[in-house]
Amino acid sequence: MKKTNHYLLLLLSILLTATQACKKTASEVPTVEYTVTVSYPDTYAQTKATNAKVTLTNSTTNNKLTVNTNAEGIATFSQLLPGNYQISVERTLTAADALTLTGIEAEAFLNASATNQLITANGNLNLKLSGSAVGGLVFKQIYYTGSRTPSNGTYFTDQFYEIYNNSTEVIYADSLYLGESGGSAKITANSAIFNFDKSAGNVYLTTVWMIPGTGKSHPIQPGQSIVVSSNGINHKTDANGNVNSLDLGKGVSDFEGYVATTGKDVDNPDVPNMDLVLFTTSTNNWLATVFGPSMVIFKSKNVASYRQIIEPGSTNGRLFMEVPGSVIIDAVEANANATAATHKRFPTSLDAGFQYCSGTYVREAIVRKVRTTVNGRRVLQDTNNSTEDFTVTKNILPKSWE
Ligand SMILES: [Ca+2]
Ligand SMILES: [Ca+2]
Known part of the structure; x- marks a missing residue:
């Protein structure tokens, strides 16, 4: 009897549990x-x-x-x-x-x-x-002064421009334009002032190159750079070179500026050429002023429609491409000396200052300061004031760091 009751209780208990489980399933998923x-x-x-x-x-x-x-x-x-x-x-x-x-x-x-x-x-x-990328492309380093040969001659076909991805994301160099402003540096107190009105915020370019590519051919990783040279050769070992110069050949230069029309530029087949968009100087190859050029990088789909106009007051007929400040990604102005603020070619909205080297053929480069390092990636200083953002170095290291 006692045993039967025990089984009964167990059976009831199982039934009860089963009922509760069913209830729960019905009301709560x-x-x-x-x-x-x-x-x-x-x-x-x-x-x-x-x-x-x-x-x-x-x-x-x-x-x-x-x-x-x-x-x-x-x-x-x-x-x-x-x-x-x-x-x-x-x-x-x-x-x-x-x-x-x-x-x-x-x-x-x-x-x-x-x-x-x-x-x-x-x-x-x-x-x-x-x-979206935080930051963008900036000039990291510009070398324009040229160098002295062992016999104290001048050598200036070794100019280069290093463009750095100062952002958090990959940026493609495809269709990036590199432009050099017209106008003289302040070589003497009497040097002509570039006579375009700066108040509209435009730049007026004498040489314009474009990096080729199909859109994603030339990725620049965050914290990496490309080097663009006027002549992408090893200047130290070249037959017509200068042992005191730089190696800007294959493995250093990503692109070079080859001016086919003069018949006097040399095309290094190992270094891809940029597309030449505008070239209004009379030199055999692309030479920026060794007294300090003013350079921009920009992207635009409207370059073909940009005006090409004569400098106000000029009679020589030379044309400059008017590029609106709104498309400029980075602008860096170099000039001849500390007193050259009078001869700025860029509006202050693009570059509030300028940088200068100690002279010509002194083998010095202007190089952007490192502001901070984030997760191993150097973030360069970009306050749109080259006086503050750049220093001058004799230790020229394309794609590398001091
Ligand atoms: Ca060249
Ligand atoms: Ca080439």
């Missing part, structure tokens, strides 16, 4: 805990992306759930209904955020997404943010 771990791009100072807005959209109901990431970069969705979800992440960086994370003070918008995530159990998804 089982949920899962799902986390999304968000990280910053590899070029950033930190990995964990805090305060990123993570949105899960249920593909069937179109219900949206939003959770911000915590200090660990994790957004936790507890009691999530199983199903198929679209996942998106947004993170707006204030200028102050960007300065900390990228070394450059500029607002930026980052995002990440994952489509059709079938979530049926507890789990985690890692997502890495990407977005």
Whole structure:
């Protein structure tokens, strides 16, 4: 009898549990805990992306759930209904955020997404943010002074321009224009002043090159650079070279300026040529002034329609391409000496100052200062004032650092 009661109780207990389980299934759908771990791009100072807005959209109901990431970069969705979800992440960086994370003070918008995530159990998804580049291309180094030969002769076919990706993302050099302003440096107090009105913010170019490519042929990684030379040869060992000069040949120069029309420039087949867009000087090959040139890089689809005009007051008929300041990516002005502010060719909106070397044929380059280093990537100083942003060096290191 006692034994029977025991079985009865056990049976009742099982029935009761089963009933409760059924009840629970009927009224409450089982949920899962799902986390999304968000990280910053590899070029950033930190990995964990805090305060990123993570949105899960249920593909069937179109219900949206939003959770911000915590200090660990994790957004936790507890009691999530199983199903198929679209996942998106947004993170707006204030200028102050960007300065900390990228070394450059500029607002930026980052995002990440994952489509059709079938979530049926507890789990985690890692997502890495990407977005618009913070920063851009800048001149890192310009060498224009030329050098002295062992017999004290002058040598000046060895000029180069190093263009650096100062941003957080890959930038393509394809269709990047490199331009040299017209106008003299202040060689003497009586040197002519470039007579274009600067108040409209334009530049007036005498030589314009374009880097060729199909759009994504020439990637420049963040913290990397390309070197563009007037003549991409090893000047130290060339038969007509100068042992005191530089190696700008294959492996150093990414592009060279080859002026086919003069019949007197030399084309190094090992270094690709840029496309020549405008060349209004009378030299055999491309030579910027050794007293200090003013250079720009820009991108534009409208170059063919830019006006080519004569300098006001000039009678020599020489044409300069008028390029609007709005398309200029970077502008750097060099000039002959400390007193040359009177002979600036660029508007102050593009370059508030200028830099100068100690003389001509002195084998000196102007080089941009490193502002900070973020995750191993040097961020160069770019305040649009070459007086502040550049220093002068005799230790010329294309694609390298002191
Ligand atoms: Ca050349
Ligand atoms: Ca070549």
